[in-house]
Amino acid sequence: MARMxxxxxxxxxxLRERLAKPVEPKKSKLWAFINSGIVLWLLSALLLSVxxxxxxxxxxxxxxxxxxxxxxxxxxxxxxxxELAFKTTVxxxxxxxxxxxxxxxxxxxxxxxxxxQYLQVLQEFGLLNGRVAYxxxxxxxxxxxxxxxxxxxxxxxxxxxxxFDKSQLPGPQPKTDPAVxxxxxxxxxxxxxxxxxxxxxLNAVAYYFEPxxxxxxxxxxxxxxxxxxxxxxxxxxxxxxxxxQIFKDAIARISALQSELHAVLLQLYG
Numbered sequence: 001m002a003r004m005x006x007x008x009x010x011x012x013x014x015l016r017e018r019l020a021k022p023v024e025p026k027k028s029k030l031w032a033f034i035n036s037g038i039v040l041w042l043l044s045a046l047l048l049s050v051x052x053x054x055x056x057x058x059x060x061x062x063x064x065x066x067x068x069x070x071x072x073x074x075x076x077x078x079x080x081x082x083e084l085a086f087k088t089t090v091x092x093x094x095x096x097x098x099x100x101x102x103x104x105x106x107x108x109x110x111x112x113x114x115x116x117q118y119l120q121v122l123q124e125f126g127l128l129n130g131r132v133a134y135x136x137x138x139x140x141x142x143x144x145x146x147x148x149x150x151x152x153x154x155x156x157x158x159x160x161x162x163x164f165d166k167s168q169l170p171g172p173q174p175k176t177d178p179a180v181x182x183x184x185x186x187x188x189x190x191x192x193x194x195x196x197x198x199x200x201x202l203n204a205v206a207y208y209f210e211p212x213x214x215x216x217x218x219x220x221x222x223x224x225x226x227x228x229x230x231x232x233x234x235x236x237x238x239x240x241x242x243x244x245q246i247f248k249d250a251i252a253r254i255s256a257l258q259s260e261l262h263a264v265l266l267q268l269y270g
Contacts, residue, residue, distance in 0.1 A: 057222040065211035065229040075125040076200050081107040083196050090189035099185045133212055133228040145251045152258050163269040184264045191257045198250045207232040
């Protein structure tokens with residue numbers, strides 16, 4: 001009987017030992033480092049710091065948003081008070097000289113805004129509106145009306161600019177009927193009031209405002225930017241036909257004034 005070579009006995013013994021006791025895989029040095037106590041402590045501290053920072057910045061965002069919403073309401077009241085006084089002056093005017101081009105300080109409501117010129121108040125209000133994310137209204141009749149108003153204003157301005165260019169030409173200038181020009185100025189003031197009043201009614205009736213402190217907005221606010229941290233949500237009352245009728249009536253008034261103004265422009269400038 002042939003004897004098994006010595007090296008075969010050694011190889012077989014080593015194989016049996018391996019099968020009997022599996023070799024444990026080597027642990028990754030990176031994984032061991034990550035699971036070390038100091039690293040886990042640092043990660044926990046980092047998460048707490050980031051989480052605490054977010055909570056602080058979110059609270060600051062909510063506070064600033066509420067302040068902006070209150071300030072926006074204040075500006076709406078201030079503008080409406082001045083514009084209402086402006087309309088009264090326009091309606092009562094008996095001569096062109098008595099018709100102002102813009103609202104003044106008459107009708108001012110807030111003492112801290114009383115010293116500001118109307119255009120300054122309007123500009124500040126525009127900046128506030130830039131911080132608002134407006135939801136789309138569920139219907140499009142207001143958007144269509146606004147598109148028509150833009151077309152009308154462009155055509156009106158082009159007509160006025162065209163007449164101004166003609167007035168710079170040498171030679172005799174056509175005379176302007178004072179009565180027609182007076183009517184033009186009155187209609188212009190009344191249309192201006194109705195247009196601004198329509199915008200204020202939208203903010204008061206069609207929307208309600210709330211903070212818009214999303215994670216992204218909170219992050220950018222913390223970096224010093226000025227994101228839209230106010231949200232204008234469609235008000236439930238806007239869905240009722242009674243309240244929609246407010247805007248439909250206003251659109252009808254504005255359209256009628258535009259038609260009158262267009263006819264007067266043709267009388268003035270042809």
